[in-house]
Amino acid sequence: MADKQPPPNAASSDPSVPPAxxxxxxxxxxxxxxxxxxxxxxxxxxxxxxxxxxxxxxxxQPRPFNFHVTEARLTQFNYTDDSNTLRYNLVLNFTAGNPNAKLNIYYDKVEGHMLYGGVRVASTDVVTRMTSFRQFENSTALMSGVFSGQSAVAFDASDFDGDQRNSVFHIDVRVYFRIRLRLSDFIAGNMKPRAKCGLRVPFRSNVTALTGFSPTKCNVDF
Structure with missing residues (x-):
């Protein structure tokens, strides 16, 4: 009688064979x-x-600095229609106030742009890396910018004629900053706020005359 074989799929009962x-x-x-x-x-x-x-x-309690144009002296502002040439000489004095009680401000670079009739006329360096400075808390800093020379620009001459008759020119100034803030020994850097200043500047042929200009607060945007 033949031996009985286990089914092929049956698990081995041999304890020496480990399970898979x-x-x-x-x-x-x-x-x-x-x-x-x-x-x-x-x-x-x-x-x-x-x-x-x-x-x-x-x-x-950080607060943005405030920026004012305190004095403006315009001694030349002549426009030639034939060549679209504007000759100008404008001197501006600024004040920057730091209202923060705990923050210092480093002014690394400040650049001013003069616009007339929506057209940029000139640029000037207000603060350079050579003249950069630190403004302490609750203090006011003085700055100045000089726009002098001539530029080829095109704008509505009728607006210029009206300003010339009134001897008051509507000039816009844009000021671009590169600053850092300091709290104790910690310095956070490379912020780039800007200020927009809409000015009504009286024309004065006498360089010593400063009357007629009203100090103007600028809008500061971070």
């Missing part, structure tokens, strides 16, 4: 837990950063 190892897999539950922990940590970090910024803002 199953490949390791990340269970869906385990992966979901890791994903959940990651997002909880991320949210905690974001909340912590926001709280730190909020506390610093409350403690420091």
């Amino acid at each position: 190892e199953q490949p390791l897999r990340c269970g869906l539950g385990c992966c979901f837990c890791l994903f959940q922990i990651f997002w909880i940590l991320l949210v905690c970090i974001i909340v912590l950063v926001v709280l730190v910024i909020l506390v610093l803002y409350i403690v420091i």
